[in-house]
Amino acid sequence: MMQSIIPELVVSGAAVFFFVASLLGWKNLPTWAAGFGIAALTGSLVALTAQHTFFHGALVVDAFSRFFSLLICAGFLLALIIGGRLPQTDEDKIGEFYFFVAVATLGLLLVTGAAELLTLFIALEISSYPLFIVASYRKGLGFQFEAVAKYMVFGAVSTAFMLYGITYLYGSFGSTFLHDIMPAIGEHLHDPMAILGVILFMAGLLYKLSAFPFHFWAPDVYAGAAAEVVAFIAALPKLAAVALLIRVVSLFMPMEGLGLAISILAILSMTMGNLLALAQTELKRLLAYSAVSHAGYILLGLLAPDHGGLSAALYYGTVYTFMTLAAFLVAIQVAGDEHDISLDRLDGLWRRSPALAVMLVVTFVSLAGLPPTGGFTGKLLLISAAWKAGFFWPVLVAVLNTLVGIFYYLNIIRTALVNRNTQDVLNSPVHIRSLALGLAGLLLIFGLLPAGLLSLAETAVAGL
Amino acid sequence: MTELATLHPTTLGYPFLSMIIFLPVLGAAALVLIRDEEASRWFSLTILTMTFLFSLPLYREFDPNLAGFQFVENHAWLPRYGLSYLLGVDGLSLPLLLLNTLLGPITVLCSWRYITRRVREFMACLLLTQGILSGVFAALDLVLFYFFWEAMLIPMFLIIGIWGGPRRIYAAVKFVLYTLGGSIFLLLAIVGLYIKSGTFSYPAMVELILSPGFELWLFLAFLIGFAVKIPMVPLHTWLPAAHVEAPTAGSVILASVLLKMGTYGLLRFNLTLLPAASVTMAPLLIVLSLAAIIYGGLLSLAQQDVKKLIAYSSVAHMGFVTLGIGVINLQGFQGAMLQMLNHGLTTGALFLLVGMLYERTHSRQLADNAGLGRLMPGFIFFLGLFSLSSLAFPGTASFVGEFLCLSGGFTHGLKIGAWAIPGALLAAAYMFRMFLTIAWGGTARDSRIPPDISPREWASLLPLALLILLFGFYPAPLLKMMNPPLEAILSRLPTGQTADMAGLISHTLHGLLN
Numbered sequence: 004m005m006q007s008i009i010p011e012l013v014v015s016g017a018a019v020f021f022f023v024a025s026l027l028g029w030k031n032l033p034t035w036a037a038g039f040g041i042a043a044l045t046g047s048l049v050a051l052t053a054q055h056t057f058f059h060g061a062l063v064v065d066a067f068s069r070f071f072s073l074l075i076c077a078g079f080l081l082a083l084i085i086g087g088r089l090p091q092t093d094e095d096k097i098g099e100f101y102f103f104v105a106v107a108t109l110g111l112l113l114v115t116g117a118a119e120l121l122t123l124f125i126a127l128e129i130s131s132y133p134l135f136i137v138a139s140y141r142k143g144l145g146f147q148f149e150a151v152a153k154y155m156v157f158g159a160v161s162t163a164f165m166l167y168g169i170t171y172l173y174g175s176f177g178s179t180f181l182h183d184i185m186p187a188i189g190e191h192l193h194d195p196m197a198i199l200g201v202i203l204f205m206a207g208l209l210y211k212l213s214a215f216p217f218h219f220w221a222p223d224v225y226a227g228a229a230a231e232v233v234a235f236i237a238a239l240p241k242l243a244a245v246a247l248l249i250r251v252v253s254l255f256m257p258m259e260g261l262g263l264a265i266s267i268l269a270i271l272s273m274t275m276g277n278l279l280a281l282a283q284t285e286l287k288r289l290l291a292y293s294a295v296s297h298a299g300y301i302l303l304g305l306l307a308p309d310h311g312g313l314s315a316a317l318y319y320g321t322v323y324t325f326m327t328l329a330a331f332l333v334a335i336q337v338a339g340d341e342h343d344i345s346l347d348r349l350d351g352l353w354r355r356s357p358a359l360a361v362m363l364v365v366t367f368v369s370l371a372g373l374p375p376t377g378g379f380t381g382k383l384l385l386i387s388a389a390w391k392a393g394f395f396w397p398v399l400v401a402v403l404n405t406l407v408g409i410f411y412y413l414n415i416i417r418t419a420l421v422n423r424n425t426q427d428v429l430n431s432p433v434h435i436r437s438l439a440l441g442l443a444g445l446l447l448i449f450g451l452l453p454a455g456l457l458s459l460a461e462t463a464v465a466g467l
Numbered sequence: 468m469t470e471l472a473t474l475h476p477t478t479l480g481y482p483f484l485s486m487i488i489f490l491p492v493l494g495a496a497a498l499v500l501i502r503d504e505e506a507s508r509w510f511s512l513t514i515l516t517m518t519f520l521f522s523l524p525l526y527r528e529f530d531p532n533l534a535g536f537q538f539v540e541n542h543a544w545l546p547r548y549g550l551s552y553l554l555g556v557d558g559l560s561l562p563l564l565l566l567n568t569l570l571g572p573i574t575v576l577c578s579w580r581y582i583t584r585r586v587r588e589f590m591a592c593l594l595l596t597q598g599i600l601s602g603v604f605a606a607l608d609l610v611l612f613y614f615f616w617e618a619m620l621i622p623m624f625l626i627i628g629i630w631g632g633p634r635r636i637y638a639a640v641k642f643v644l645y646t647l648g649g650s651i652f653l654l655l656a657i658v659g660l661y662i663k664s665g666t667f668s669y670p671a672m673v674e675l676i677l678s679p680g681f682e683l684w685l686f687l688a689f690l691i692g693f694a695v696k697i698p699m700v701p702l703h704t705w706l707p708a709a710h711v712e713a714p715t716a717g718s719v720i721l722a723s724v725l726l727k728m729g730t731y732g733l734l735r736f737n738l739t740l741l742p743a744a745s746v747t748m749a750p751l752l753i754v755l756s757l758a759a760i761i762y763g764g765l766l767s768l769a770q771q772d773v774k775k776l777i778a779y780s781s782v783a784h785m786g787f788v789t790l791g792i793g794v795i796n797l798q799g800f801q802g803a804m805l806q807m808l809n810h811g812l813t814t815g816a817l818f819l820l821v822g823m824l825y826e827r828t829h830s831r832q833l834a835d836n837a838g839l840g841r842l843m844p845g846f847i848f849f850l851g852l853f854s855l856s857s858l859a860f861p862g863t864a865s866f867v868g869e870f871l872c873l874s875g876g877f878t879h880g881l882k883i884g885a886w887a888i889p890g891a892l893l894a895a896a897y898m899f900r901m902f903l904t905i906a907w908g909g910t911a912r913d914s915r916i917p918p919d920i921s922p923r924e925w926a927s928l929l930p931l932a933l934l935i936l937l938f939g940f941y942p943a944p945l946l947k948m949m950n951p952p953l954e955a956i957l958s959r960l961p962t963g964q965t966a967d968m969a970g971l972i973s974h975t976l977h978g979l980l981n
Contacts, residue, residue: 353588364621368621373617373618373620373621373647374613374614374617374618375614375618379614379617383610383654383658384548386654386658387548387658387661387662390658390659390662391662398655398658399655402651402652402654402655403651405647405651406644406647406648406651409643409644409647410640410644413624413640413643416621416624417628417636417639417640420625420628420629421625421628421629421636453545454544454545457545
């Protein structure tokens with residue numbers, strides 16, 4: 004029983020450790036953080052096949068939740084390594100930074116296993132609140148408070164919607180346990196209250212995913228908070244949102260009008276994100292808008308629960324996590340002390356750091372959805388699933404959006420490879436450079452040899 | 468199963484197709500280890516020569532009597548989605564593959580002194596492009612095909628964008644946007660075929676029966692994807708920009724191989740997988756082809772920049788290729804295939820010559836390069852030969868191709884042939900205008916005498932010249948190789964009269980509503 008929740012235990016241990024460490028003012032915390040990250044990743048590998056049910060079925064450990072715990076722990080470790088010595092964070096707050104990040108990770112791990120709506124809600128809140136605090140730990144200036152305010156207000160509004168949704172669902176189904184709700188869905192396919200409940204419930208997830216219309220926080224938070232925090236916010240909570248979309252929302256997909264609602268959301272999210280990203284000159288803002296459009300792609304998978312759409316969404320979510328972390332790896336390396344990371348900080352990257360430039364090209368080709376990278380394979384799986392389920396128009400919009408996207412992704416590749424070098428050589432540490440090449444390799448593997456990850460994703464979805 | 472889709476197991480001991488594709492790709496990766504610029508040139512030349520040598524056994528062992536695919540390599544990739552690593556060549560793809568491998572070493576030779584900045588990176592891009600282009604012609608799985616099709620974008624973007632002329636970024640971005648704008652429709656068509664067939668394997672799709680409306684939509688989607696690459700009027704505007712700005716090697720690859728991807732795709736996918744829609748839509752192809760032949764020719768006649776002149780002549784020549792495909796008879800198909808190869812050899816060589824000219828006089832304007840005949844006899848010899856080939860002079864390879872295209876046109880309808888004839892005359896006009904000016908035009912120039920072409924340049928031009936003469940007098944081996952698949956494609960096309968426009972529109976609308 005205990006071995007099935009090793010990742011949760013390790014991350015809780017990390018939280019306690021960093022709490023004490025921040026009180027006692029211990030040094031060398033980044034190394035400890037990496038150590039805990041490695042332990043969590045190892046733990047999640049050990050627990051990969053575990054099965055258990057806790058609290059009368061409110062929290063389940065199954066193939067699905069362990070798949071996500073593996074991803075979340077990997078993302079946790081990577082985000083900590085990429086953050087390095089936390090160059091943009093207030094020195095006094097480093098211990099607290101790690102404490103809060105560990106708590107947020109714990110929340111995310113719980114979210115993926117929650118099979119009861121209130122447990123799920125509480126776990127989601129556990130993952131959100133620490134991030135509101137961490138987002139304000141930026142050195143100097145003070146611009147970050149606007150970002151934090153937006154992050155919190157939007158968070159509060161969307162979770163309020165979500166809570167409303169849960170009450171409606173409870174009203175319709177008479178239970179908050181998924182195993183009670185599941186068999187009764189067939190009787191509520193045209194029940195307006197249940198349908199409204201699902202749509203409101205989704206609000207909280209769309210916020211986490213930064214999908215339209217709950218994406219307004221993203222650009223400001225991405226630009227305002229310290230880059231190492233944004234790396235975490237941009238990658239990990241999205242995974243939890245994907246998990247919930249697949250575990251909970253996909254159950255309700257046969258309901259009347261839900262397919263239409265989600266395809267409209269997907270279309271708007273993809274298009275809005277891409278069009279707004281076109282005009283950005285700051286790297287983190289650009290990534291924020293690109294996140295909005297990628298959220299739209301992930302929603303496509305939800306349209307086709309019976310045609311492999313869920314495993315496709317899982318696949319794309321995974322690839323997206325690594326793409327985002329890779330993009331922030333570069334962002335943190337070129338950032339320096341500047342508040343904004345303008346695109347010309349990437350000028351001549353090929354000369355300044357070939358390893359980072361190679362990874363940047365692979366990452367942005369992948370974000371643009373071109374072969375031979377994971378971004379393309381994921382997108383191919385998503386659009387063939389959605390088309391198979393009969394949703395042609397969202398597929399068409401997704402494909403057209405690739406064309407819009409290439410414009411600004413190509414611009415970044417151009418900046419890094421074609422523009423002349425005007426800045427100093429980047430002396431990134433060896434482990435960052437090898438991590439960069441490793442991530443590039445991983446994205447290529449996801450593109451060229453999708454079988455491994457896809458079968459993991461399919462096992463996870465099949466276990467639901 | 469038709470013989471068209473038969474997979475013949477390989478008769479060779481080694482997976483030669485994979486080697487041809489991945490040797491240059493691995494070579495590009497290995498260039499990271501080489502620091503010296505001169506060494507990287509020699510290394511790339513060696514790799515691409517080896518690749519060319521590896522492709523020769525394919526020609527020797529190829530059985531021209533079989534219509535199906537030979538030297539097949541089949542490995543499971545993602546079986547549940549019907550994805551496989553499936554390679555093979557037939558009489559359509561093998562000549563193009565060989566053209567590509569032949570041009571490999573030549574592109575290195577022509578960049579030897581032309582590229583002086585970031586040589587190592589340039590060679591890496593060149594090697595990548597070579598491997599990927601071979602992949603396009605050998606891939607028999609639609610996703611694999613698309614992988615190669617799109618993977619070519621980034622190295623080509625860099626070749627134009629880093630080593631190109633003054634407006635290189637504009638040209639490179641335009642190239643990528645146009646190509647991607649077309650290939651997203653290609654992706655849609657591929658996924659559409661997958662939805663109906665449940666597999667991405669090309670041979671398994673040949674027998675697929677589709678509803679007429681859906682078939683028309685797929686045809687249009689494929690057509691847009693390929694028309695950008697060919698390029699067909701009115702989607703050709705990226706081509707002059709890309710050609711003018713690209714370095715010589717980039718222009719050669721673009722003109723000789725990249726454009727053929729489009730026409731190859733038309734034959735391979737549109738005509739073979741969507742026979743009914745092909746017959747219905749053939750008039751569209753013919754009209755666009757005639758437009759390209761005449762419009763391209765007129766534009767070419769008006770150019771002062773030699774490179775632009777040849778770029779527009781490409782539009783016209785590719786118009787002949789699509790005309791041959793559109794007339795739907797055997798002569799037309801044969802002409803199209805031959806014209807593809809000949810255009811690859813001829814226009815590639817002309818771009819090489821323009822590159823040499825530019826290295827010497829630092830101008831591509833006709834007026835600045837006038838009257839070189841007395842000073843550079845060797846250069847003028849090759850320029851004359853390839854100009855004659857470009858205007859389809861009898862005895863050169865293009866004559867056979869263009870003649871077959873035209874005779875296919877006349878067989879299809881007198882008017883079509885009649886419309887294409889002025890195009891052939893225009894070709895003579897713009898080619899002679901260029902050649903006469905460069906050879907004998909202008910005033911005497913004594914101030915700086917450009918040196919005649921060097922042995923390295925001879926080495927890059929001679930193989931092309933020999934092949935052009937060889938195919939001009941003796942195209943039989945090529946035709947023998949192409950005939951079985953072309954006949955098989957033709958036999959599958961319904962013989963019915965092409966639909967009238969009203970019927971076409973109602974068909975199309977019907978497909979949309981379903």
